[in-house]
Amino acid sequence: MKIQAHRLVQDDGRAIDTLASPHAGGTIRPRFLVVHYTGGSSAAGSIAWFRDPASKVSAHLVIARDGGITQMVPFHREAWHAGASRWGPLTGLNKHSIGIELDNAGYLVKSGGKWVSPLTRRSYPESDVTVAVHKNDPPGSAPSGWHAYSAAQIEAVLACGVALFAHYELADVLGHDDIAPGRKRDPGPDFPMESVRARLLGRADNRPERCRTTARLYVRDGPGPGFAALPGTPLPLGTEVEVLTKQGAWWQVDVVGEVNGVMDLVGWSHSKYLEQIDV
Template sequence: MKIQHDLLFADNGKQVPFKATPNMGGTYNPQYLILHYTAATTTESTLNWFPNPIAQASAHLLIGRDGAITQFLPFNRIAWHAGKSEWAGLVGMNKFSIGIELVNGGRLTRSGDKWVCSVDMRKVPDQEVIMAVHKNETHIAAWQEYTENQLEVSTEIAALLISTYNLKDVLGHEDISPIRKSDPGPAFPMASFRSKTMGREDETIDEFITATALNIRSGPATTFPTLTDPLPPGVKVNVLKTETTWSFVEVLENVNGIMDLEGWVSSKFLRRN
């Protein structure tokens, strides 16, 4: 893929489908990439919603469950995807970020013996459902999985956007609006996605293992709540950053039924692998 004049072109050299939206601001220089889920299970609902002036919402790209891509506005124009948000001292992340929406039902509800999307009320097959704890919450819930096609396409596009616009990081809506939003949620492999798209040269350079059963928390102190049951001894983690005696880690294994878990642990209970 390539980007020309702030528009995305596919591997065949043709511009990806473009469906213009009036829901946009002026030109800007993006600094971050923000990922969202649509909270709906079909591409059509978003394709019809973003071009509608009543929506007062948009994103730069939509990636369907089959990997199909639609662009709604050039990457150098402000999209209305973040709402009330802030990160690293920046307030109102629409003015600082490119937004990508992934077709995904997000948090699911139970209806009889089926899982359904709470927005469009469509059934989600059991094989597409995982039970996981959101990193900003403490209870387990059902979430729709992302497809391999979506992850492959979004990884390629994200890496291209990061290199083209020199973006600083990849974030979720849940990071910049943690009280209001939960997307892209625990079904999205954010830690490994960030590593691949940001071009980390050696993903194991900061790899450790837990030396004992170890609590993983939402912040760097014992006053913050735990995210799940303690990590067992011998679990592999990558240390992403440190703060005093605490380390923010990505867990490299499925632990307690949670995929792609990230949180804070006491550094003294980690050992080089």
């Protein structure tokens, strides 16, 4: 796939299906790709909602269960997918990102022995459900059900993501639950974010992202300033770390080598003070 005139096209030049949403803002220069689940029961239903003048929501792309892609907003225009959101110093990620909605029911509850969407009341077989704790849930939380993504959807995300990253030189792929962690839970635990991120950023799946500190930086025993600083911190300027996982602006890191007399230092730091390095 490739980008022509801010629209997604096949390599042979054939256009992707386009159904325009009326909900689009001004010109943007996208820096991130943000992944969502629709929470609905079908791609067609979500597309219809994004075209409804009353909805006041939209996305650049909608990806159906079979991997079919529909574009609804040109990539250089603001789509209304992120809402109140923040990533590092940026707020209002609609103005800084391309939004992809995947046809997926998302969070499911057990009712009458079946996994059911609390929004649509549609039930799903066990084979289509992942049982897991969301990364933003408090420690000790009970696992929930999550509608599984299809292989075709993940391949479609990768195919269009590669084109978008190359054309717009995007910096990262994020979940809605990264940029609005207290408010949103999509794309949820079944979406293979770290694997997708590795592919889109050009890393092998088993190769961790490596960063260096841009200031003296505390490593804490949890993702937030209220958690205790670990022994051996603050890290000196220029310390190298490997990123293990991300929870909003807080990243769990493994400090490379010995620092301040401490080995095997693993904890959480604010990503504002980390810059990616090539290894």
